[in-house]
Amino acid sequence: MKSFSRKELDYRMKPTIRDVAKLANVSISTVSRVMNAPETVVESKKNRVLNAIEELQYKPNALARGLISKKTHTIGAVIPDIRNPYYAEVIRGMEDASKRNGYSLIICNTDRSHNRLFSYLNNFYEKQVDGLLYTSDSMYPDYYSEVKRLRLPVVLVSTHSMEFELPSVKINDEQAAYDAAKTLIDLGHRRIAFIGFELTDSIAGQTRYQGFVRALREHGLESCKDNVVFVDGWSYDPILAAESLVAKCPNVSAVFTASDELAIGLMCYLSERGIRVPDDLSVIGFDNIRMSSMTIPRLTTVAQPMYQIGYRAVEKLHAQINGLNDPVLREQLPHEIIVRASTRRI
Amino acid sequence: MKSFSRKELDYRMKPTIRDVAKLANVSISTVSRVMNAPETVVESKKNRVLNAIEELQYKPNALARGLISKKTHTIGAVIPDIRNPYYAEVIRGMEDASKRNGYSLIICNTDRSHNRLFSYLNNFYEKQVDGLLYTSDSMYPDYYSEVKRLRLPVVLVSTHSMEFELPSVKINDEQAAYDAAKTLIDLGHRRIAFIGFELTDSIAGQTRYQGFVRALREHGLESCKDNVVFVDGWSYDPILAAESLVAKCPNVSAVFTASDELAIGLMCYLSERGIRVPDDLSVIGFDNIRMSSMTIPRLTTVAQPMYQIGYRAVEKLHAQINGLNDPVLREQLPHEIIVRASTRRI
DNA sequence: CTGAAAGCGCTAACAG
DNA sequence: CTGTTAGCGCTTTCAG
Numbered sequence: 001m002k003s004f005s006r007k008e009l010d011y012r013m014k015p016t017i018r019d020v021a022k023l024a025n026v027s028i029s030t031v032s033r034v035m036n037a038p039e040t041v042v043e044s045k046k047n048r049v050l051n052a053i054e055e056l057q058y059k060p061n062a063l064a065r066g067l068i069s070k071k072t073h074t075i076g077a078v079i080p081d082i083r084n085p086y087y088a089e090v091i092r093g094m095e096d097a098s099k100r101n102g103y104s105l106i107i108c109n110t111d112r113s114h115n116r117l118f119s120y121l122n123n124f125y126e127k128q129v130d131g132l133l134y135t136s137d138s139m140y141p142d143y144y145s146e147v148k149r150l151r152l153p154v155v156l157v158s159t160h161s162m163e164f165e166l167p168s169v170k171i172n173d174e175q176a177a178y179d180a181a182k183t184l185i186d187l188g189h190r191r192i193a194f195i196g197f198e199l200t201d202s203i204a205g206q207t208r209y210q211g212f213v214r215a216l217r218e219h220g221l222e223s224c225k226d227n228v229v230f231v232d233g234w235s236y237d238p239i240l241a242a243e244s245l246v247a248k249c250p251n252v253s254a255v256f257t258a259s260d261e262l263a264i265g266l267m268c269y270l271s272e273r274g275i276r277v278p279d280d281l282s283v284i285g286f287d288n289i290r291m292s293s294m295t296i297p298r299l300t301t302v303a304q305p306m307y308q309i310g311y312r313a314v315e316k317l318h319a320q321i322n323g324l325n326d327p328v329l330r331e332q333l334p335h336e337i338i339v340r341a342s343t344r345r346i
Numbered sequence: 347m348k349s350f351s352r353k354e355l356d357y358r359m360k361p362t363i364r365d366v367a368k369l370a371n372v373s374i375s376t377v378s379r380v381m382n383a384p385e386t387v388v389e390s391k392k393n394r395v396l397n398a399i400e401e402l403q404y405k406p407n408a409l410a411r412g413l414i415s416k417k418t419h420t421i422g423a424v425i426p427d428i429r430n431p432y433y434a435e436v437i438r439g440m441e442d443a444s445k446r447n448g449y450s451l452i453i454c455n456t457d458r459s460h461n462r463l464f465s466y467l468n469n470f471y472e473k474q475v476d477g478l479l480y481t482s483d484s485m486y487p488d489y490y491s492e493v494k495r496l497r498l499p500v501v502l503v504s505t506h507s508m509e510f511e512l513p514s515v516k517i518n519d520e521q522a523a524y525d526a527a528k529t530l531i532d533l534g535h536r537r538i539a540f541i542g543f544e545l546t547d548s549i550a551g552q553t554r555y556q557g558f559v560r561a562l563r564e565h566g567l568e569s570c571k572d573n574v575v576f577v578d579g580w581s582y583d584p585i586l587a588a589e590s591l592v593a594k595c596p597n598v599s600a601v602f603t604a605s606d607e608l609a610i611g612l613m614c615y616l617s618e619r620g621i622r623v624p625d626d627l628s629v630i631g632f633d634n635i636r637m638s639s640m641t642i643p644r645l646t647t648v649a650q651p652m653y654q655i656g657y658r659a660v661e662k663l664h665a666q667i668n669g670l671n672d673p674v675l676r677e678q679l680p681h682e683i684i685v686r687a688s689t690r691r692i
Numbered sequence: 693c694t695g696a697a698a699g700c701g702c703t704a705a706c707a708g
Numbered sequence: 709c710t711g712t713t714a715g716c717g718c719t720t721t722c723a724g
Binding site for chain 1: 408427429454644
């Protein structure tokens, strides 16, 4: 009954459950039990197994486990571009939450390419990931139906979908933009401009512009609503954007930008043109990336809880994977205005 | 001969190779063959299989495959902190190279915790990753022996080891620091200071300080070699570091910092103290992170090819995994001085 | 409480 | 060229 195809403790091969069983003089089921339900194994055998495991430095093969359990404890994340400090921070939250909940994180950059998006989805499916984190892009119907067909749990991160019933976590972009504009207005500014993301971006583009416009409207400043420059949110040059804005609206006293990078580029451009911030122009950014506290002058901005967004997203995914209760489908985390030195009362 | 434990095309279950075989009316081996060696299958059957695959939207289970092939096409990367713009850029290179070579990337943040480092190593091993990317930390003997014991291919990224025969890719830190200091000296500066990483960091700490000192020595400026402040490379506050330096060396005309973030913090601090860059003080950074081209003034710095470091690291790992020829064990990529506006001739 | 046996989904000899 | 048959390493009934 002895298997000839099997090694006799060949030191070059990774030890398997069989080796442990042999050494401990029990069946492989018993070994399996001490790993998955130790309380069902009698003390004496359990110890023998534990010792064998220790001696062999045995570690279970997750592939074999996953093949049976249908769980890989791995989740896939698609991100537009990890170099963006915003996403870097979000990912950090995802990582920590993943570690906390026993998952590994496979990260993929999409550059918003539809092809890559699908290619990664396919790859995730083949690798049997337990779930998918879909970041900062709107949910396309064809992507949705594919995800649905593959029965892959998903949570949307820094984006959401009204069209589909998908869990998501993000801030309230419209309100955040409103608050930013309101901050400027409360400081006495009446000629305000905006650098935003294109309106085709329904998540960070439209919403923030709408918030900006609502603030203007509520304060009788509707004439400002054309003091706007839109950039492609995925491949913009902050300096160029600044240049366009200054050319288009030379007489404003404050500008709100849809990202801190845009604000930083603007301040760089202004500085080189001899325009002082905040003396000549107030600037308020968006995101509160780390760098924004070291700009010259330090940047006033609306802070997003980036780390928490990532962290919470994993928790939601975990809940979904395990059928746990998760009361709020579309979750909104609070934003906050951080007043620093780039804005002033006028 | 019919298996009762197997479904009859239950729509809720993922299709397996068996379903494809049944539908195409061939054996599972044939299906396997059209996936792995299509040329060995006769056209007619191949088409039937292909159609069945298409109809069922069949996708092979990578776990089952990996269990046999001993390859998961997955690599693990340990990184100190993904939020650091330097690593973010490196990871982007890793990602692209991974995609290119058919790997998925599992990313883990260590915060340089020894525990996390080992815990992730263990996890990688259980998940049967094909190889390991070890970033920016020196190789500890106990870690090395564990990696060795697990027979896990490794490449060191932005770090290297003279003690162990491990492939690595990084720049020449000593020379890069030398060049930075030399740039300042060539500009006429004679009172130069340095903000560096602690000397216990043998990779980015010692080497850069040594390069700095060598430049001083070669130009008879050895008296400057104590114009130095060291920070913990993993948890420093750039503003605090700047404060220390200015307090310690109030009379220097130029400072070289071991990272762009340190330089940015310094410029922020200086600006708030009314010290002008570069008029009163020249500053040269290190890394050339994206932000450094938008600082006020734009930062002169020594550029590391971060993206390429990550990219090349994956290629080296790939070569190692597959026993391909890779002539240079310890690879050094070129750095470059980028002169912008934060330095001036004196 | 414990072992034998049957797979998870797939690849790889090995015969035909 | 193609089907049959063993497993990869592990979990999970099912008897005992």
